[in-house]
Amino acid sequence: MDPWVTIPSGALAAYRYREEIRSIWGKTLEKLAGKKSNIVFTGMPGVGKTVLLDHLTGRGFDPNYLPPGRSVNAERGKVNRRGNKMAITVIPGQLSQPRLEHLAQAFNAKQPVDGVVHVVCNGFAAQRDPFQVEYLRENGIDTLEKYRIHHRQRELEDFAAVSSAIRVAAQKHRKAPWLLVAADKLDLYGSEAERLAARRYYGSDGGDFFELVNTLRHHVGTDNMTYDLLPACAWIEDFEWAGEKVSPTLGNQERQGLILYLANAIYERCRQ
Ligand SMILES: Nc1nc2c(ncn2[C@@H]2O[C@H](COP(=O)(O)OP(=O)(O)OP(=O)(O)O)[C@@H](O)[C@H]2O)c(=O)[nH]1
Numbered sequence: 398m399d400p401w402v403t404i405p406s407g408a409l410a411a412y413r414y415r416e417e418i419r420s421i422w423g424k425t426l427e428k429l430a431g432k433k434s435n436i437v438f439t440g441m442p443g444v445g446k447t448v449l450l451d452h453l454t455g456r457g458f459d460p461n462y463l464p465p466g467r468s469v470n471a472e473r474g475k476v477n478r479r480g481n482k483m484a485i486t487v488i489p490g491q492l493s494q495p496r497l498e499h500l501a502q503a504f505n506a507k508q509p510v511d512g513v514v515h516v517v518c519n520g521f522a523a524q525r526d527p528f529q530v531e532y533l534r535e536n537g538i539d540t541l542e543k544y545r546i547h548h549r550q551r552e553l554e555d556f557a558a559v560s561s562a563i564r565v566a567a568q569k570h571r572k573a574p575w576l577l578v579a580a581d582k583l584d585l586y587g588s589e590a591e592r593l594a595a596r597r598y599y600g601s602d603g604g605d606f607f608e609l610v611n612t613l614r615h616h617v618g619t620d621n622m623t624y625d626l627l628p629a630c631a632w633i634e635d636f637e638w639a640g641e642k643v644s645p646t647l648g649n650q651e652r653q654g655l656i657l658y659l660a661n662a663i664y665e666r667c668r669q
Pocket residue numbers: 440441442443444445446447448449464465466467468469488489490491523581582583584585629630631632633634635636645
């Protein structure tokens with residue numbers, strides 16, 4: 398089944414669903430603890446890393462959950478199990494130290510990085526810094542189309558920085574992590590055509606993002622690094638810029654289905 402065409406859909410009662418997702422996440426953490434390795438979540442500010450991880454751990458499906466806003470510190474994807482706390486790290490998009498330095502720290506930890514979940518969102522990054530909002534307005538980013546082009550460009554720059562950190566880690570541990578790109582905020586894609594365009598951009602020859610992935614794989618050795626691209630959606634919400642609004646095209650069942658699909662994909666990679 399191609400999740401870009403037939404969007405996975407869950408139909409479990411909320412509490413059953415939470416149990417299921419927590420169980421997959423718990424198994425993932427156990428695998429990582431057994432191998433003494435970890436997973437790093439990367440991606441630029443506002444793409445949805447924290448909200449996504451909160452849903453992969455099940456926490457996000459608590460009835461009172463609200464997205465927490467801009468992250469300042471690294472976050473851990475723990476489920477209440479002793480000893481597994483450090484297995485997942487989310488690197489905040491906005492960093493007080495130079496980004497490369499922070500990334501290098503995460504990838505230079507004693508525990509090797511087993512996998513990287515890199516989050517992107519096809520130009521729908523939330524802009525939560527009022528100075529940035531003003532800067533964009535003053536610099537001609539006055540339509541949603543321009544906003545998305547601008548943020549897709551920032552995504553490329555961000556991924557180039559992440560690629561450098563992965564190369565360093567691959568050299569140090571003589572093993573490259575698996576790379577999974579989660580194309581988040583799928584609810585904001587208007588049509589199947591738009592989904593397929595995103596799949597090409599991030600996952601096929603000729604796509605600007607995919608070219609960067611190819612360069613990275615070329616450097617670390619294509620056989621050493623697997624690459625996969627999956628759609629994701631952890632939150633359903635309108636997106637607005639300069640008076641233009643995009644309304645979600647997915648519902649809660651698809652959100653559940655996509656999170657389960659992604660959680661299973663991460664678990665499968667940790668099992669190997
Ligand atoms: N429509 C929609 N909005 C989303 C989705 N996921 C997150 N958002 C929105 O995007 C905002 C940013 O998400 P975060 O998870 O905080 O982003 P982040 O990548 O952790 O950002 P930093 O902490 O700044 O690095 C959230 O507050 C939500 O408003 C999604 O799947 N769909």
